[in-house]
Amino acid sequence: MNLVDLRSDTVTRPTPAMRAAMLDAEVGDDVYGEDPTVNALQQRLAGDLGFEDALFVPSGTQSNLLALMSHCERGDEYLVGADAHTYKFEGGGAAVLGSIQPQPIVQADDGTLPLARIAAAIKPVDPHFARTRLLALENTWHGRVLPLDYLGAAHDFARERGLALHLDGARLYNAAVASGVGARAIAQHFDSVSICLSKGLGAPVGSVLVGSAPLIEKARRWRKVAGGGWRQAGMLAAAGMHALDHHVARLADDHRRAAYLAGCLREIAGVDLLGQHTNMVFVDVPTARLQALDAHLRAVGIRISIGYLPTLRLVTHLDVDDEGVERVVRAFRDFFGKA
Numbered sequence: 001m002n003l004v005d006l007r008s009d010t011v012t013r014p015t016p017a018m019r020a021a022m023l024d025a026e027v028g029d030d031v032y033g034e035d036p037t038v039n040a041l042q043q044r045l046a047g048d049l050g051f052e053d054a055l056f057v058p059s060g061t062q063s064n065l066l067a068l069m070s071h072c073e074r075g076d077e078y079l080v081g082a083d084a085h086t087y088k089f090e091g092g093g094a095a096v097l098g099s100i101q102p103q104p105i106v107q108a109d110d111g112t113l114p115l116a117r118i119a120a121a122i123k124p125v126d127p128h129f130a131r132t133r134l135l136a137l138e139n140t141w142h143g144r145v146l147p148l149d150y151l152g153a154a155h156d157f158a159r160e161r162g163l164a165l166h167l168d169g170a171r172l173y174n175a176a177v178a179s180g181v182g183a184r185a186i187a188q189h190f191d192s193v194s195i196c197l198s199k200g201l202g203a204p205v206g207s208v209l210v211g212s213a214p215l216i217e218k219a220r221r222w223r224k225v226a227g228g229g230w231r232q233a234g235m236l237a238a239a240g241m242h243a244l245d246h247h248v249a250r251l252a253d254d255h256r257r258a259a260y261l262a263g264c265l266r267e268i269a270g271v272d273l274l275g276q277h278t279n280m281v282f283v284d285v286p287t288a289r290l291q292a293l294d295a296h297l298r299a300v301g302i303r304i305s306i307g308y309l310p311t312l313r314l315v316t317h318l319d320v321d322d323e324g325v326e327r328v329v330r331a332f333r334d335f336f337g338k339a
């Protein structure tokens with residue numbers, strides 16, 4: 001029985017075609033800038049998204065960290081969502097390793113940081129205060145796609161106030177596919193964008209940071225300092241390249257399956273559907289039944305993450321097909337039918 005793993009879209013395994021592309025990759029020493037496949041991936045994403053340069057890195061956490069450290073200096077501040085990945089789920093790296101002060105801003109329910117809240121948080125130029133340098137947004141945020149007109153307004157605001165603008169676009173392509181625009185139409189509003197290849201796109205490892213040539217030059221230096229300079233990484237870059245060629249348009253299938261799953265769960269008494277956005281479904285179930293639900297699902301080969309009590313996040317991805325979604329629906333019906 002195939003496992004249906006709804007914990008995250010990070011759990012995807014490389015397809016046979018992706019593995020073949022990895023095996024065939026030409027490689028070289030990337031610290032010398034000599035890995036042709038890494039170089040091709042970087043040039044391709046920079047070109048696709050309209051930036052001068054790009055840097056392939058092991059993780060989205062490192063990509064965001066390098067962006068923050070390249071935009072900001074010691075004693076600078078960045079504005080970030082209070083519930084943003086960069087602020088909350090990356091070990092406080094900007095503060096720990098970059099000496100950059102985070103200024104969290106409470107997000108609106110749609111994931112936007114209201115511009116009035118941002119304006120109120122910008123510090124005056126005065127020795128009492130950290131220097132506010134950068135605004136960091138996240139798209140998608142808990143699956144939600146930030147409205148394009150908001151991105152335009154945030155861009156103009158940042159320009160006016162002399163702030164750089166970074167996007168944690170771990171799921172940039174989910175946002176692009178869901179809103180029916182090219183990823184470039186989203187990325188154009190930012191000075192730098194971090195993209196994960198290892199989430200819905202299905203590569204085993206890797207993220208890419210895109211930005212101006214001087215920014216990426218700084219990021220390359222910080223990557224080495226952070227221990228992220230890698231050697232024959234072309235085999236991983238080949239997986240990323242394959243993902244960009246074959247796994248972007250199909251993200252729509254993940255979104256369709258999440259919508260279908262949400263529609264079915266909504267009908268089940270005992271399950272409170274909180275929402276569905278792109279490839280994520282959020283439900284509440286009675287806390288007292290959570291452990292039993294987890295055990296029931298495990299017994300039929302379904303994994304969920306019950307770390308976010310009591311809200312469950314169910315994530316569809318490359319390794320969850322229609323049959324898998326039906327199995328999840330049946331398992332929920334079975335469990336809650338026997339209330």
Ligand SMILES: *Cc1c(COP(=O)(O)O)cnc(C)c1O
Nearest residue numbers: 059060061062085138168170196
């Ligand atoms: C997963 C994720 C990251 C970090 O990626 P890792 O490769 O796991 O370090 C950053 N931002 C968001 C929004 C993510 O979902």
